[in-house]
Amino acid sequence: MYAFDSRVRFSEADHHETITLPGIINYFQDCSIFHSEDIGLGIDYLKEKKRAWVLTSWQIIVDRYPRIGEKIKVGTWATEFNGLYGHRNFCMWDEKGERAACANSIWAFMDLERGRPAKPLPEDIEKYGTEAPLEMEYASRKIRLPEELEEGTAFPVRKYHIDTNEHVNNCQYVQMALETLREEMLVRKVRVEYKRSAVLGDMICPRTAREEERTVVELCNAEGKPYAVVELTGEKRC
Known part of the structure; x- marks a missing residue:
């Protein structure tokens, strides 16, 4: 397992004085990037090979949202490499060692020149190991x-949505989905299915359905084809 210690920052919290859902997701994303960088398989390595690990799905469970200033530990590890795909778990613990949140994720190894999945070579994955x-x-x-x-109001992809791959960052789709909610929600479970990458200047057209146990937000392009589908499960936040 790769892990690092941190502390919930003021900039990561909301008006409830607890870390936000995007804050948790960003910690998980950062942890996976730190892992890759520290074993020599990071951004520059992939850029030179014209390859990238592209997230295809998230499953996140939040047991509780740590408070501002609270000490936390974030960890990640690969669980399986299967053909074109890699599977990775994440966990966030509090100072007592109790779990605050966890996640499972599935990634596809992409050939950026051809724009299609490619099977990773042994040197692309061996250093990760599996647990x-x-x-x-x-x-x-x-x-x-x-x-x-229900059709929502369309909006453009902004510069702050974009990451190092020149695509909308994975976490930004969750933030977009949260913005469609009519009432503030204490999210306990999240699933995201990524379909295609949005880039700067694309229009995002949200479509939302609210059911008894979940809210589903489909984030589509102008032609109605989805970039991502986000499922949020939880309760109204007081």
């Missing part, structure tokens, strides 16, 4: 869409 999967309830990668979704 036993986290004990959690694993959900399907595919998210069931409700029969009817």
Whole structure:
């Protein structure tokens, strides 16, 4: 396992004085980047090979949201490499060693020149190793869409949405989905299914359905083809 210690910053918290959901996701993303950089398989390595690990799905469970100033530990490890795909777990613990959040993720290894998946070579994955999967309830990668979704107001992809791959960052899709909620939600479970990458200047057209146990947000392009589908499960936040 690769891990680092941190502390919940003021800039990562909301008006409840606790870390936000995007704050947790960003810690997980950062942890995976730090892992790759520290073993020599980071951004520059992939850029030189014209390759990238592209996230295809998230499953995140939040047990509780740590407070401002609280000391935390964030860890990640690869659990499996299978053909074109890599599987990775994440966990966030508090100062007492109790779990605050965890996640499972599936990544596709992409040939950026051809714009299609490619099988990673042994040197692309051997340094990661693999460890036993986290004990959690694993959900399907595919998210069931409700029969009817309500059309929302379209908006453009902004510069602050873009990451080092010149695409909308994975966490930004979750933030976009949260912005569609009519009421503030204490999210306990998140699933995201990534379909295609949005880039600067693209229009995002949200379509939302609110069911008893979940809210589903489909983030589409102008032609109605989805970039990502986000499922949020939780309760109204007081």
